Amino acid sequence: QVQLVQSGAEVKKPGASVKVSCKASGYTFTSYGISWVRQAPGQGLEWMGWISAYNGNTNYAQKLQGRVTMTTDTSTSTAYMELRSLRSDDTAVYYCARAGDGVKPYWYFDLWGRGTLVTVSS
Amino acid sequence: EIVLTQSPGTLSLSPGERATLSCRASQSVSSSYLAWYQQKPGQAPRLLIYGASSRATGIPDRFSGSGSGTDFTLTISRLEPEDFAVYYCQQYGSSPTFGQGTKVEIK
Numbered sequence: 001q002v003q004l005v006q007s008g009a010e011v012k013k014p015g016a017s018v019k020v021s022c023k024a025s026g027y028t029f030t031s032y033g034i035s036w037v038r039q040a041p042g043q044g045l046e047w048m049g050w051i052s053a054y055n056g057n058t059n060y061a062q063k064l065q066g067r068v069t070m071t072t073d074t075s076t077s078t079a080y081m082e083l084r085s086l087r088s089d090d091t092a093v094y095y096c097a098r099a100g101d102g103v104k105p106y107w108y109f110d111l112w113g114r115g116t117l118v119t120v121s122s
Numbered sequence: 123e124i125v126l127t128q129s130p131g132t133l134s135l136s137p138g139e140r141a142t143l144s145c146r147a148s149q150s151v152s153s154s155y156l157a158w159y160q161q162k163p164g165q166a167p168r169l170l171i172y173g174a175s176s177r178a179t180g181i182p183d184r185f186s187g188s189g190s191g192t193d194f195t196l197t198i199s200r201l202e203p204e205d206f207a208v209y210y211c212q213q214y215g216s217s218p219t220f221g222q223g224t225k226v227e228i229k
Contacts, residue, residue, distance in 0.1 A: 035218070037167075045159075045167065045210055047218040061217065095166055106214045108157035110178060112166035 002026035004034075004096050004113035011119045012086050019082040020116045022096030027111075029053050029077035035099040035109060036070065036081045038092040048094075051079060054102030086120045093117050124149055124213050128221035134229040141198040143224045145211035150191045152215035158187055158196045161223075162207045170209075171196065201226070 007021040022034060036048040049060035051070040058070050069082045079096055093115040100107030125148040135141055145156070154174035159167035169178040171187035174194055184199040198205055206228050211221040 044222045045212070045220040047212075047220070059217075097166075106155070106216060106218055108155075108169060108172040108212065108214055109159075109167070110169045110172075112168070115166055 002111060004098065004111060006094075006096060006113040006116045009117040009119070011121065014086060014088060014120055014122055016086050016120075017082060017084040018086060018118050019080055020094050020096075020118070022079040022081075022113050024053075024077040024079070024098070027098075029072075030074055031102055033099045033102050033105065033107065034070070034072070034079040035097050035107075036068075037095045037097055037109070039095070039115075040089070040092045043092075046092075048081070050099055050105045050107075052102045052105075053077075053079065057105070059105035083118075086118075088120050091118065091120045124151065124216055124219050126211050126213060126219055126221035128209075128211060128224045130224060131222075132225045132227060134227050135201055136229045137201050137203055139201050141196075141201055141205070141226055143196040143198075143209055143226075145189075145194040145196070145221050147192040147194070147213060151194075151213045154190050155213055155215035156187075156189070156194050157212045157214065158185075159210045159212065160205075160207045161210065167210065198226075 005023045033052045035050045051058045071080045096113045097109035098111035129144045156174045158171040161167040175187045208223045
């Protein structure tokens with residue numbers, strides 16, 4: 001069925017990096033984009049950025065520029081989000097979500113992964 | 123950045139009642155690029171409405187969206203037990219932003 005399956009929970013120390021994966025199935029991966037959205041404990045939703053699975057173009061939220069990198073592997077229909085220089089306020093559930101037609105970076109999210117909890121703690 | 127403000131913060135209603143949720147934008151949302159999501163505890167958000175008023179696939183017709191410019195509304199005509207959740211609006215006319223959410227709780 002149509003789904004996004006994310007990698008498991010991570011615990012990282014401040015200053016470290018984390019890389020979360022999101023494997024798509026049930027649809028043509030390269031016809032869409034993937035956005036990443038995070039949610040701190042008990043808080044709302046924050047858009048982190050977008051990558052086109054069609055051509056690899058990216059668009060990152062300004063506050064994360066320089067710390068985040070999004071990539072895709074079209075051979076395995078998998079998207080990745082790497083966040084560097086982790087801080088305690090990066091502790092959150094990280095979601096991948098299908099977004100748009102692979103060309104437009106700003107779109108709504110019609111298919112979501114179940115989320116990956118990243119805990120940053122010393 | 124477009125700031126979205128949702129009201130009320132919490133809505134206490136009984137099953138069968140009508141729910142009206144508001145989402146106000148700090149500047150006009152181009153082309154009515156406004157979506158609504160439902161989120162239940164421990165779950166990912168689920169898309170309800172896009173383009174301000176179009177229901178997503180499989181969404182019951184008791185959910186409806188309206189509005190344009192800076193003022194948008196999500197209406198649930200008759201609340202079912204499974205509708206008690208947190209609802210978020212999101213604009214995608216520019217760099218996407220979300221409202222802070224409205225919790226619909228059982229009265």
